[in-house]
Amino acid sequence: MTKIIQSEEIEIGAKMLQDGQLVAFPTETVFGLGAIANNADAVKSVYSVKGRPSDNPLIVHIADPEDIFDYMIDDDSVRHHLIDDLTKAFWPGPLTLVVPVKPNTFPSVVTGGMDTVGIRLPDHATTRSLIRATGFPIVGPSANISGKPSPTQVAHVMHDFDGRIGGVVNAEPTRIGVESTVLDLTDPRGLVILRPGYITKSMLGAVVKNMPIYLGGTIANNAEEAPKAPGMKYIHYSPDQPVLAVSSEKLAQVLSELADQSIKVGLATSVQNVEKYKTLVESVVSLGPTIETATQQLFAVLRTFDEHKNIQQIVVELYPDTEKNGAYRNRLIKASSTVVE
Numbered sequence: 034m035t036k037i038i039q040s041e042e043i044e045i046g047a048k049m050l051q052d053g054q055l056v057a058f059p060t061e062t063v064f065g066l067g068a069i070a071n072n073a074d075a076v077k078s079v080y081s082v083k084g085r086p087s088d089n090p091l092i093v094h095i096a097d098p099e100d101i102f103d104y105m106i107d108d109d110s111v112r113h114h115l116i117d118d119l120t121k122a123f124w125p126g127p128l129t130l131v132v133p134v135k136p137n138t139f140p141s142v143v144t145g146g147m148d149t150v151g152i153r154l155p156d157h158a159t160t161r162s163l164i165r166a167t168g169f170p171i172v173g174p175s176a177n178i179s180g181k182p183s184p185t186q187v188a189h190v191m192h193d194f195d196g197r198i199g200g201v202v203n204a205e206p207t208r209i210g211v212e213s214t215v216l217d218l219t220d221p222r223g224l225v226i227l228r229p230g231y232i233t234k235s236m237l238g239a240v241v242k243n244m245p246i247y248l249g250g251t252i253a254n255n256a257e258e259a260p261k262a263p264g265m266k267y268i269h270y271s272p273d274q275p276v277l278a279v280s281s282e283k284l285a286q287v288l289s290e291l292a293d294q295s296i297k298v299g300l301a302t303s304v305q306n307v308e309k310y311k312t313l314v315e316s317v318v319s320l321g322p323t324i325e326t327a328t329q330q331l332f333a334v335l336r337t338f339d340e341h342k343n344i345q346q347i348v349v350e351l352y353p354d355t356e357k358n359g360a361y362r363n364r365l366i367k368a369s370s371t372v373v374e
């Protein structure tokens with residue numbers, strides 16, 4: 034049985050991690066599936082329990098900002114100062130930094146055999162206590178079966194892993210709702226955002242003034258080069274039914290067409306639209322009033338419809354292509370079989 038660990042009994046979770054067991058933990062983004070990062074067998078079991086491809090490296094979670102320098106090759110003063118600036122501005126918080134890994138600090142399963150490592154300091158006090166009590170950083174991919182929506186609540190973690198992991202640290206639903214921004218600090222051309230998240234290019238640009246910042250995909254990549262964030266190439270976030278992402282302008286038209294064909298639709302839309310469209314669909318859930326509430330609820334909404342077996346088609350409102358909407362759009366489009374805008 035998987036133990037629900039209360040925040041005041043964090044030593045139990047730390048002991049499980051030290052023993053090589055898996056413990057899921059909350060962060061501000063999504064729940065992570067934790068294993069102590071110096072135990073190759075424990076880390077391997079993270080891949081097997083999730084069904085995760087082994088070439089997809091894991092993020093290492095630390096409890097104090099300066100610890101990053103213990104695990105990276107710190108031979109470049111420009112990069113050192115850059116890290117100081119970025120961590121002062123954004124840590125604890127949803128920014129993962131990809132840096133050259135110091136040899137022999139982590140088993141190669143952590144980095145998928147790459148010579149870099151992704152490091153992050155989560156904005157969650159209980160989890161930072163868990164890492165300190167464990168005595169070593171913990172790896173933490175999102176605590177979902179590979180390919181399914183990431184977990185934003187304890188119930189999601191239990192749905193995917195009850196009985197298959199040692200424990201889960203109890204906490205409120207996560208605040209942000211999509212995974213951290215992944216930023217590569219190892220490209221000589223500048224900073225590269227490998228995965229969009231809450232921290233946007235403009236937010237980074239306000240702190241880093243003397244270096245170009247690229248969105249991954251916009252910077253030329255040699256065709257033979259391995260993908261920079263290997264995880265981005267896999268199918269993600271797919272619930273049991275197909276997902277259609279539809280812009281606010283096209284929603285009325287698409288929903289009437291589906292209703293004409295008697296297709297049973299589960300709709301997720303902004304609160305203002307719920308009344309307007311509810312007669313056209315089988316089931317409707319609100320994404321709240323803002324992009325922040327929609328982002329926070331996106332994965333939970335995709336999982337909700339998994340429980341409604343009579344629904345044949347999920348439709349989710351796709352907000353306009355602005356920087357602030359970037360992480361929401363990125364995750365929703367990855368979850369969707371078709372995009373209409």
Ligand code: TXA
Pocket residue numbers: 060062063064065066089090091092127129131144147149150151153155173174175176211212213215227228261262263264265
């Ligand atoms: O918000 C988050 O980042 C969550 C919470 C639990 O911390 N974790 C998370 O981990 O999303 P995961 O494993 O689901 O995603 C890690 C992403 C993948 O796209 C992976 O390819 C990329 O980060 N990544 C990890 N290490 C990397 C490295 N050394 N170089 C390039 N990309 C890396």
Ligand code: MG
Pocket residue numbers: 174175183
């Ligand atoms: Mg994930």
